[in-house]
Each structure stands twice: as structure tokens, then as C-alpha cells.
Amino acid sequence: MKGRSCWEPRAVRSLCNSGCLSKLNQDDSGDEEPTSQTDRSEIQGTLKILVSKLDDLSTCNDLIAKHGAALQRSLSELEGLKVPVEGGEKIKAVNERATLFRITSNAMINKVPMALHYISCGREFRKACRDFLDLAETHSRRWQRALQYEREQRTHLEETIEQLAKQHNSLERAWREAPTLVSSPPSAPTTNKGSERSNKEEASDEDEDTEYFDAMEDYPAFITVTASESTQHRRSHSNLSGASGGQPSDWNQDDHMSPSCNDVSGRELQPRRQRRSHIPDKPNYSLNLWSIMKNCIGKELSKIPMPVNFNEPLSMLQRLTEDLEYHELLDKAARCDSSMEQMCLVAAFSVSSYSTTVHRTAKPFNPLLGETYELDRLEEFGYRSLCEQVSHHPPAAAHHVISQRGWTLWQEITIASKFRGKYLSIMPLGAIHLQFHSSGNHYVWRKVTSTVHNIIVGKLWIDQSGDIEIVNHRTKETCQLKFSPYSYFSRDVPRKVTGVVADSGGQAHYILSGTWDDKMESSKIIQSSRGGSGSEGKQKTVYQTLSPKLLWKKYPVPENAENMYYFSALALTLNEPEEGVGRTDSRLRPDQRLMEEGRWDEANAEKQRLEEKQRAVRRRREADASEAVDEGREYECYQPLWFHQRRDSITGETNFVYKGGYWESKERQDWTMCPDIF
Structure with missing residues (x-):
């Protein structure tokens, strides 16, 4: 029978002990982690089971080939006998089914070595993924520690700078308020x-008049x-x-403000009413x-x-x-x-x-x-x-x-x-x-x-x-x-x-x-x-x-x-x-x-x-505006009570300016025009 060598157990064993599987075993033997030792034991046990199953399959293959060949010879002898036409067709159909069975059996058993090859490659890929994840986790922890260290150093630096700035300001303030500088x-x-004067003044940072x-x-x-x-x-x-451009100078050595501009150290008048x-x-x-x-x-x-x-x-x-x-x-x-x-x-x-x-x-x-x-x-x-x-x-x-x-x-x-x-x-x-x-x-x-x-x-x-x-x-x-x-x-x-x-x-x-x-x-x-x-x-x-x-x-x-x-x-x-x-x-x-x-x-x-009340008023105003638009009539937007918009003649800007009336209403105590907002 053709392809018989593919069924030999030693071929399968050679496949299992070489190529991808032997490489996988070598990789596993170099892994020092406890989890990889367990995986290697499991793989070796699985391979032994597969080899024993292959021996059984090989024996079955031999029996199938032997009995199949005998069956085909018997069927061929039956075809040579003179039997009715109907019997000859049945013998022919049985012969075709026997041939199909032999081909299917061979194809099924020949798939086993290829499956072992795929399994070994998958195991290798899974190990590579596991190694990558372990390496990424190790570096991630290292990076996190480095980042945390940098954050701590930055915080410490900010605190140090702030403390130095405060000390600098305190020293500067003490220097400015020192009694020796009051004179x-x-x-x-x-x-x-x-x-020449400006150059000398630029060169000295300690000149108190500069x-x-x-x-x-x-x-x-x-x-x-x-x-x-x-x-x-x-x-x-x-x-x-x-x-001052030729204008009469109102400035003097004692006070460079004109006499009309008095001192502002205190208020001009004391309040008549006692405030809290x-x-x-x-x-x-x-x-x-x-x-x-x-x-x-x-x-x-x-x-x-x-x-x-x-x-x-x-x-x-x-x-x-x-x-x-x-x-x-x-x-x-x-x-x-x-x-x-x-x-x-x-x-x-x-x-x-x-x-x-x-x-x-x-x-x-x-x-x-x-x-x-x-x-x-x-x-x-x-x-x-x-x-x-x-x-x-x-x-x-x-x-x-x-x-x-x-x-x-x-x-x-x-x-x-x-x-x-x-x-x-x-x-x-x-x-x-x-x-x-x-x-x-x-x-x-x-x-x-x-x-x-x-x-x-x-x-x-x-x-x-x-x-x-x-x-x-x-x-x-x-x-x-x-x-x-x-x-x-x-x-x-x-x-x-x-x-x-x-x-x-x-x-x-x-x-x-x-x-x-x-x-x-x-x-x-x-x-x-x-x-x-x-x-x-x-x-x-x-x-x-x-x-x-x-x-x-x-x-x-x-x-x-x-x-x-x-x-x-x-x-x-x-x-x-x-x-x-x-x-x-x-x-x-x-x-x-x-x-x-x-x-x-x-x-x-x-x-x-109060905020919900204001929202309700705004919703009613928007509804009125929408209704006015639907009806084709004009709607006047909200207008302030005491101010109106005018264009400023100097700046050209449009802004709200006082239109009057408030203080007159206060004198009359007439606030009927005021909206209810509270």
C-alpha cells in the first residue's frame, strides 16, 4: 500500500522528538520559573499519551490494510465468477465502498502527525505571549516606580521653591522696613x-535712589x-x-500735587449715619x-x-x-x-x-x-x-x-x-x-x-x-x-x-x-x-x-x-x-x-x-416670543427697567446707560413697575 511509511510509529516519534516539539522542549528546559516546569511536565505527559495512541492507530492501520486487501481480492474473485447481472452489480458496489473506506482510513491517520505539529506551534506561540506579558508587567512596575519617584521629586521641588520664595519675600520686606533705611x-x-550717569546707575544694583x-x-x-x-x-x-511742557508748575519740594489736590490720608467727612x-x-x-x-x-x-x-x-x-x-x-x-x-x-x-x-x-x-x-x-x-x-x-x-x-x-x-x-x-x-x-x-x-x-x-x-x-x-x-x-x-x-x-x-x-x-x-x-x-x-x-x-x-x-x-x-x-x-x-x-x-x-x-423661578419666567418669555413669531407680530425682548442701550459718542461702543427715574421713584416710594423676582 502507498504511504505506509507515514503510519510508522517511529516516524511519529521522530516528529515528536524533533522540529517544533523538540524546540519547544528546549525552550521549556531553559525556563526557570515554576509555572514553566509544570507546563513542561504536562506537555511531556501529553506527548507520551499521543505516542501510545499512535502505536494503537498504527496497529489498526495494519489490520485494516491487511483485511482490506484480502477483502478486495475476494471481491475481485467474485467479479470473475459468472453470476447474474444483478449480483455482479452488488459485488461491484461493495468493492467501491471497500476502496472508499481504505482511502478515508489512510487520510484520517495521516492527519495525526500534522495535528501534532500544529499543537506544538500553538504551544510555542502561547509561551511567547506569556513571556511577553511577564516582561511587560516587569517593566510596567519599574516605570511606575520611576514615575512615582519623579512626582515626589517634583512635589518636593515645588515645596522647596515656595518656601524659598516666602523666605525671600520676608527678607526683602524686612530689608525694606529696616530702621536704617528710614533715614x-x-x-x-x-x-x-x-x-555717564545712566551707565553708572545701570551698573549698580545697590543704589537706593534707583x-x-x-x-x-x-x-x-x-x-x-x-x-x-x-x-x-x-x-x-x-x-x-x-x-511739564511750559505749563505753570504746581509742584514743589514738599508736595508735588497742586494746592487744590489735598491730602488723602483720611476721609473728608465723617458719616452722619452710624453704619454697622x-x-x-x-x-x-x-x-x-x-x-x-x-x-x-x-x-x-x-x-x-x-x-x-x-x-x-x-x-x-x-x-x-x-x-x-x-x-x-x-x-x-x-x-x-x-x-x-x-x-x-x-x-x-x-x-x-x-x-x-x-x-x-x-x-x-x-x-x-x-x-x-x-x-x-x-x-x-x-x-x-x-x-x-x-x-x-x-x-x-x-x-x-x-x-x-x-x-x-x-x-x-x-x-x-x-x-x-x-x-x-x-x-x-x-x-x-x-x-x-x-x-x-x-x-x-x-x-x-x-x-x-x-x-x-x-x-x-x-x-x-x-x-x-x-x-x-x-x-x-x-x-x-x-x-x-x-x-x-x-x-x-x-x-x-x-x-x-x-x-x-x-x-x-x-x-x-x-x-x-x-x-x-x-x-x-x-x-x-x-x-x-x-x-x-x-x-x-x-x-x-x-x-x-x-x-x-x-x-x-x-x-x-x-x-x-x-x-x-x-x-x-x-x-x-x-x-x-x-x-x-x-x-x-x-x-x-x-x-x-x-x-x-x-x-x-x-x-x-429662586433659580427655578427665574428659569420658569424665561421659559414663559421664550414661549411668548415663539407665539409672536408664529402669528407674524413683533415681540419686544426683555428691557431693563432703569437702563437703556445707547451708543457712546466718544468710544463708539453700544452699552447700557442710566435713563433716569429711579431716585424719583424712591422719593415717591412707588415701586409698582418693579418685577417680582424674589
Whole structure:
């Protein structure tokens, strides 16, 4: 029979002991792991069983071949006999079936060696996979340990840097406040060669009369040098570069402000009404801010449903009114004859509005649409302030202040905010307008970006950064203010603000310096010269100035302020109950009042009720608008009660301005036109 050698057991044994199976045994013998020893024993046992089965199959094959051949010979002999036709056909059919049986048997047995080959290859592939997984797990654990080590080192480095930064700031503050530095600084050397003087000043970092400022956005880097008394006296009668352009100088050695601009160390008048000086202490409610905000990354802050636990008991309208904390700066500016001096005070006022935010990391209440807030200080300080929430999406508030002491301020502020995970950015959009009645000077500026840090972990802290450009649209004079962002590696004092006041031709007249949480000073420029190039390749301007004079100083915080949300003296009075206010005033907002009283659970429930009520009103308004469109008639959108949109003739922008009527309604105590929002 053909193919008989394929049935021999020794051929199968040779196949089992060579090729892929022998290679598999060699690989297994080199495996040192206990699990591979077990697998090798199982494989060898299985191979022995297969060999014994093959011997049985080979014996069966021999018997089948032997009996099959005998059967075919017998059938062939039967075919040679003379039998009826029907019997011959049956014998032929039996012969064909016997042949088919022999072929099938041979084919079946011949498959066994090939199957063993496939089994051995599969076993090898499985072992290779197992080895790969073991290797990957080993390296994965090693990589995880390395990653964890790097994280720990990074955390340790950050803590070390933060500690060094704090020590640096403490040493710097101690150096600045040292008694030896209180005395008058040594006079700066005088010379007729401005370039030689500037080069010497650039070369020395220890000259106490020299102060270095960052480059402004539209100005080159500059250095200020405080002139000595003899130099001031000698140059006060000379027309030097950087002087006041030929205008009569109101500046003198004792006070470089004109006599009409009085000292601002205290308030001009004491309030006639005794205002409250404290509120209930903040309860100790613990709540994880990250658990709420982790699903809100990238969303607008106004669209995040926040419990009152992260609020302070003031609305955004009241926070906007806090810009008037140092209103006396504007009273003083209104009396200035020089527009340059007036610009310095306006710049100090714009910086002072941030002084209350240094510890105020809590979120104010989002005003309801149509909510208002009035601050009537006409009898005490001569001004009246009114705010109204004129839009809900996007949230926008309009503010108008008029003072009997010669100025009017108005603004429309839209708050754009983004949560970035580690920090929260708050970008106030909109312009602030200030106009003085007697001179007609119209100033316009915008706010900088506020950033709340350590949202995920650590103590919350707030920073202000960016540039402010104040423009007097009547005279075209400008002031460039730069709020330096806080940095661990900066040599500057934290919260630093620098500025340059220039005339319409771009010539600088005053240097402003200070911090947005403490004070601002101004120094009049009496001479300027070009110095050498700085580290960044920019040419520096050296300004020689008079001694700096105080423009603004922050009031001390009230006693126990840390337990009263770090409110200032003015902020403590903003939510004080007052009779005669409009029905939509923030003082009457129930959830805010409950929070101030320390009943936070009730405040949260009330806050949800007010927000759902506002949503229901908006849905009804949308349904009315849809119905009007279907019927083909006009539908008037929501209109604020006390403000209307107008285009500003100076800036060309369209914003909400006060249209009048509120204070007249207050005198009549007629609030029937006010919507029911609470």
C-alpha cells in the first residue's frame, strides 16, 4: 500500500522528538520559573499519551490494510465468477465502498502527525505571549516606580521653591522696613553728562535712589532716579526734557500735587449715619470644591450650579459698587487744575478697586435678571450709586454713579470666566467711563484679569495681572498701568503695579509705582535720557524724578475680618437692611440674607427656589416670543427697567446707560413697575 511509511510509529516519534516539539522542549528546559516546569511536565505527559495512541492507530492501520486487501481480492474473485447481472452489480458496489473506506482510513491517520505539529506551534506561540506579558508587567512596575519617584521629586521641588520664595519675600520686606533705611537716602551723584550717569546707575544694583521697572506694553524699559535736594532746587528753574511742557508748575519740594489736590490720608467727612461694623461670623462648613468643579472644566462660571458654601453674602452688583471704596480720590481729582495730576489720581482710583480682593476668594451671588442695588451716600459723601442686572446670558450689569462733588462714573461689566482645572480666570469685559463736570475731561479704561489659584489643592489665593490703558479723550493724555503677575522667581514685590503718565505727544510726565493691595505713589519726571540696552536688548530710558508722593493708601482691615469673609469697612455695610429701597434690591434677596445669618442649609434651598423661578419666567418669555413669531407680530425682548442701550459718542461702543427715574421713584416710594423676582 502507498504511504505506509507515514503510519510508522517511529516516524511519529521522530516528529515528536524533533522540529517544533523538540524546540519547544528546549525552550521549556531553559525556563526557570515554576509555572514553566509544570507546563513542561504536562506537555511531556501529553506527548507520551499521543505516542501510545499512535502505536494503537498504527496497529489498526495494519489490520485494516491487511483485511482490506484480502477483502478486495475476494471481491475481485467474485467479479470473475459468472453470476447474474444483478449480483455482479452488488459485488461491484461493495468493492467501491471497500476502496472508499481504505482511502478515508489512510487520510484520517495521516492527519495525526500534522495535528501534532500544529499543537506544538500553538504551544510555542502561547509561551511567547506569556513571556511577553511577564516582561511587560516587569517593566510596567519599574516605570511606575520611576514615575512615582519623579512626582515626589517634583512635589518636593515645588515645596522647596515656595518656601524659598516666602523666605525671600520676608527678607526683602524686612530689608525694606529696616530702621536704617528710614533715614534719608544718600544724594544721587550729579553730572552734566546724562549718559555717564545712566551707565553708572545701570551698573549698580545697590543704589537706593534707583528703581527698575518692567517694560510697559507701549513704552520701552525705563529706570527712575530720585534727584537730590540740591539737584531739585537747581533744576526747578530750568526747562529740562520731561518737564511739564511750559505749563505753570504746581509742584514743589514738599508736595508735588497742586494746592487744590489735598491730602488723602483720611476721609473728608465723617458719616452722619452710624453704619454697622460687623456681621455674623462665617460658619465652619466643610465642602470639597473639587468634587463639584471637576466636571465643570471649560464652562462659564455663571453656568455652574454652586452652593452658597462657596459664596460670600454679597451679590455681584454689590461687589461692583465696592469700586467706590476710595471715592475721595475722585473728589480730590475733581478739584485739580492740572489734567496730568488728575490722571494720576484717576489711575490710583482704578488700582484701588482691587485692594479689597486680596483675600476675597469667595464667589459673589450671581444677580437675578432685573435685580438692582442702590448705594445712597448723598448726605455723607455726596454721591448716589445704582446697579442693575441688565442681561442674564451673558451676565451683564450696568452701573451709574453721580456725585455732587463734580464727577460722574458709569460702566457696563460683563463677566467672562473659565475654569481651567488648577485655576479660575475671571475676565471683566466692558469699559469704565469717568467724566468731570467742570473740565469736561472724559476718562475711559478697562479692568484686568483676576485669577484664583489652587482650585484643586492648597489654599486659595487671588492675583491680578494685565495692562490698563487710561485715556483722557478730551486731551488725549494717557496712562499705561502694568499689573505684574506673581512669580516665585521674580525679584519684584508681589502684586506690583507700575505706570507712566504721558501727554498727547507721548512724552512722559509722571511715574506711578506701588502695589494693588497697599498703596500707589507718583513721581514727577524732571529729566529723561537714553540709557544702555537691557538684558533683552531694549534700550532703557532713565527718568530723573522728584521724591515720590503718596496718592492712595489702603485702609486697615476691620477687626475680626478673617471671620467675616475679609470684608472691608464699606463691604460690611453693603448688605445692611435699609428702608425705602426698591423691591428688586439685593438687600431683599432671601438666600443671601439667610447665608449672612449663618443658615446655609436654608439658604441653599432658597437659592434653588429662586433659580427655578427665574428659569420658569424665561421659559414663559421664550414661549411668548415663539407665539409672536408664529402669528407674524413683533415681540419686544426683555428691557431693563432703569437702563437703556445707547451708543457712546466718544468710544463708539453700544452699552447700557442710566435713563433716569429711579431716585424719583424712591422719593415717591412707588415701586409698582418693579418685577417680582424674589
